[in-house]
Every structure is written in structure tokens, then in C-alpha cells.
Amino acid sequence: MTTTTDVSFRYATRDDLPAIVGLLADDEKGKTREELSDPLPDAYTAAFDAMESQSTDALPNKYLLALQGTEIVGCLQLTLIAGLSRRGQLRAQIEGVRVASSARGQKIGEKLITQSVSISKSLGAALVQFTTDKTRKDAHRFYERLGFVASHEGMKMQIT
Amino acid sequence: MTTTTDVSFRYATRDDLPAIVGLLADDEKGKTREELSDPLPDAYTAAFDAMESQSTDALPNKYLLALQGTEIVGCLQLTLIAGLSRRGQLRAQIEGVRVASSARGQKIGEKLITQSVSISKSLGAALVQFTTDKTRKDAHRFYERLGFVASHEGMKMQIT
Numbered sequence: 220m221t222t223t224t225d226v227s228f229r230y231a232t233r234d235d236l237p238a239i240v241g242l243l244a245d246d247e248k249g250k251t252r253e254e255l256s257d258p259l260p261d262a263y264t265a266a267f268d269a270m271e272s273q274s275t276d277a278l279p280n281k282y283l284l285a286l287q288g289t290e291i292v293g294c295l296q297l298t299l300i301a302g303l304s305r306r307g308q309l310r311a312q313i314e315g316v317r318v319a320s321s322a323r324g325q326k327i328g329e330k331l332i333t334q335s336v337s338i339s340k341s342l343g344a345a346l347v348q349f350t351t352d353k354t355r356k357d358a359h360r361f362y363e364r365l366g367f368v369a370s371h372e373g374m375k376m377q378i379t
Numbered sequence: 380m381t382t383t384t385d386v387s388f389r390y391a392t393r394d395d396l397p398a399i400v401g402l403l404a405d406d407e408k409g410k411t412r413e414e415l416s417d418p419l420p421d422a423y424t425a426a427f428d429a430m431e432s433q434s435t436d437a438l439p440n441k442y443l444l445a446l447q448g449t450e451i452v453g454c455l456q457l458t459l460i461a462g463l464s465r466r467g468q469l470r471a472q473i474e475g476v477r478v479a480s481s482a483r484g485q486k487i488g489e490k491l492i493t494q495s496v497s498i499s500k501s502l503g504a505a506l507v508q509f510t511t512d513k514t515r516k517d518a519h520r521f522y523e524r525l526g527f528v529a530s531h532e533g534m535k536m537q538i539t
Contacts, residue, residue, distance in 0.1 A: 236463075243464050252465045266467025273438045273461060278429065280461065296462050301433060301440065303396075303456065304403050304475040305412045307426025311538075312472075315464040336538055345539045350510060350531035362534050371510035371533025372519060376526050378471075378496055379505040 224287040226327055228334050231282035231294070236263055238291040239282055242317040248352065249317070270296075277342065282315070285331050292322035297335045299342055311339030313349040332365055350375075384447040386487055388494050391442035391454070396423055398451040399442055402477040408512065409477070430456075437502065442475070445491050452482035457495045459502055471499035473509040492525055510535075 231239060237255075240263055244253035254260050274280045278299040285293035296314040301307075313335060318327045339347055350373030351358050359369060391399060397415075400423055404413035414420050434440045438459040445453035456474040461467075473495060478487045499507055510533030511518050519529060 239463060249464070254466055260466060262467040263463055266461055266463050266469070269438065269461035269469065270463075273433060273435060273459075275433060278433045282463065296464070298460055298462075299433075300458055300460075300472075300474075301426055301429030302458075302474055303399060303423055303426050303430075303442065304409070306414055306420060307422040309426070309429065312460075314460075314462055336536070340538050346535055346537055348510065348533065348535045350508065350533050352531055353529075359532060359534075365536075367534040367536045369513075369532040369534050371512055371535060372529040373508065373510050373531025373533040374519075374522050374527040374529050375506055375508045375531060376496070376528065377506055378500050 224325075226292070226325075226330050227286050228331075229284055229286065230279070231267075231284050233264070233267055235282070235284060235291060236267055239284075239294050242291070242294050242319060243315060245320050246317055279342075283331065283335055283338070285318075285327050285334075287322065291319075293318040293327045293331050295331050295335060297338065299339070299344060305345070308345040309343050311335065311342070311344040311347045313347065316349075328361065329365065332362075384485075386452070386485075386490050387446045388491075389444055389446065390439070391427075391444050393424070393427055395442070395444060395451060396427055399444075399454050402451070402454050402479060403475055405480050406477055439502075443491065443495055443498070445478075445487050445494075447482065451479075453478040453487045453491050455491050455495060457498065459499070459504060465505070468505040469503050471495065471502070471504040471507045473507065476509075488521065489525065492522075 240255055243249045244255045270280045280298040282294050283297050284291050295316040298312045300310045400415050403409045404415045430440045440458040442454050443457050444451050455476040458472045460470045
């Protein structure tokens, strides 16, 4: 039997950190990059507080959560970035998109992206952008189907 | 005769807006994207104020300027973005890199990037990232020479 459960959305609070880090680690690349200990490394709490410190209602830098009932089944980081280029276009940037492996196949990723685009529009953003590792071929097809174009190279340099 | 002039750096103020928009428009893609009128469209001033509103000393979202004497010869937008992924790594993001066409060939772009990496390190960032249009092949070689890796697809969607 296939059960379809409604998905709701809200921004994360500090109490959601273990669930978010659990999602970040529940991923081929994330499992080596994250540290899901109990208690969590202080670095996550500090990073959460830093996100809060640079968030305003108009220009959030927050994790958006997808929930089924009270269970957190997906997340992404949504950051609104003001800038001057393209006639001062406000940009929305997405990072850390994850859906719980137990909840895949229910279009939760698509609903999360759609919700973040809708929030971004309501805040006045003209562009939504993100980078995705070149090895994640399935993800590219998913995002292209949602209307994103791989028009840019995403360049990174680790400096520590 | 080749003259080598020292380059200095500072963050932009509102008074620098016409010079910055001039630089943004002094570019193959920028010339169609920007509007360099006098006075400038209000959108630029509003965007500058929005950048200021989300800047803190610890997590700036500011334009960094390169100067020769008092002349602004280059710019880039430097945004520090707190986030949870990769054990709460702080990221620095670069956007809108421009060198005045009259000042090219003096490694000003390289100095701007080096300066922004240095600022990012001092603020605790572990990663510097940006996206660059896939058609800017010369830019890719320039950034790769500076140590950046084109490891990601840069995906964008215009939503207005």
C-alpha cells in the first residue's frame, strides 16, 4: 500500500540541529563530511548561531525543513543575498538539500525546492541559484526538470 | 614604458556606487545587464542598502574595491555565508569580479582575489566559492591558476 502523507514546511530552530545533521550525513558525500555524534560537535551550534546572526526577516539565512507530521524528512539551507549586479538583483541561494532515505520517492525534494522558490519570490528575489557536485548526475536531471539551467561553472577552493 | 602602480583595497561606500556600476557594465555580459544612467536607477541604491543591512563585521556582504591612487580600478562582491554542511564550515562567496578595461594586464584581478581570500581566512572561512558563466573560458583558466577547482555545476533559475 502506498501512503501519501502531506508535507508541511517551517524554518529550523536550534532544537532541530541533530535532525538536520542527521539528514546532512544521510548522503553519499555527506557521510564522510559530517560528524553525527551525541552531543553534536560545538561547530554545528556555533554555525547555527552564526546563521541566525546574519538573518533578517527580509533576508533570511535559514534551514527550511520539510515535515510529515512531526517528523523532519527533508531540509535545505535558503540564503537571500543582496547584490549590485544585474541591476541590483536579489538572489536566493540553496545549499545542503537532503531528503531522508526513508522518505525518498515521495517528491519531497521537489516540494522543498518549490517551497523555497515560492519563499524567494515573496521576498523579492529574481534568481535562485546553487551549485551541485559534478558527480551528482541524477541531481542535475532533477534540477533541470524543475527549470534550473547549468549555465555556470561552480568553482571552489578550500582555504583551511 | 610600463608603469607599475601599487594597488590598495577598501570596502565600498554608497558614494562608490556609480564607479562600481561603471565597472559592472564594463564587461561583455554586464553591458547588457546593467543600466549606467545619471542618476543611477534607484534599484542600485536599494540593493546597496540591503547589502549593508545584512552585513556584520564578522559576516560581511560588501563590495571590495581595488584602487590605484584614488581611482577605483576593480571590484568584487564578497559575502560570508554561515551554514551547517561540512561540519558548519563558514563559506566566502565571490560575485561581480571586474577590472576596469583601462587597467587590465596589471594582475589587478589576481590581487583582488588574493585579497578576498586573505580577508575570508581572517574571518574564519574554510572555503571560497563562486560561479562563472560557462562561456567565460579565459576566466576559468585564470581561476584555476589561482587554485580554484571547477568541481560543481552552477545552476540558476530566473524567477521573475
